[in-house]
Amino acid sequence: MQNNLFFEMLPLIGFFAVYYFTKNIYLATGICIVLSWLQLALYKIIYKRIGKNTWLSTLLITVFGGLTIIFHNKTFVMLKPTVLYWIMAVSLLVSAKLGKNSIKLLLNEHISISDRDWSRVNLMWVAFFVIMGILNLIIAYSFSEFVWVKFKVFGGFGLMLIFTLISGLFIYSKTRKMQNEL
Structure with missing residues (x-):
């Protein structure tokens, strides 16, 4: 599978952009979760395959980011x-x-x-x-x-x-x- 730096960095770019402009780590984390799942969808549509590391990263940000948002505790993320x-x-x-x-x-x-x-x-x-x-x-x-x-x-x-x-x-x-x- 081809590596595309933009696709790999999409959740991180979104996280930083939202955090930079809002200083709200909870909103930035939520955006990162959404963009991680969008990243998976783009990989599936464009390359027909999703790498293990991309799956792992998406699952981790979903779990740890979700805990951050639910408990309003940045420690998790x-x-x-x-x-x-x-x-x-x-x-x-x-x-x-x-x-x-x-x-x-x-x-x-x-x-x-x-x-x-x-x-x-x-x-x-x-x-x-x-x-x-x-x-x-x-x-x-x-x-x-x-x-x-x-x-x-x-x-x-x-x-x-x-x-x-x-x-x-x-x-x-x-x-x-x-x-x-x-």
């Missing part, structure tokens, strides 16, 4: 990124223990590195997701709501981009090493 990050970490770790390195399965068709290096890349991503979950909690409980919203929207995306580049450089260095050995 602030926990959602941590839960998502940690689910990603655990799923990468468990799949690797079961002999199915998800990162390798995703990229192996295009990149050739040793199984040991694929395991390292997988563990790097596990560590990244664990750290991101912890960082989200620190920012959520140590800073203002507005700082947390900015981190959620821009910081998380920025750190993900930087880490993707770092892991890409690691993979590139290992492919170069393999080519030199041949």
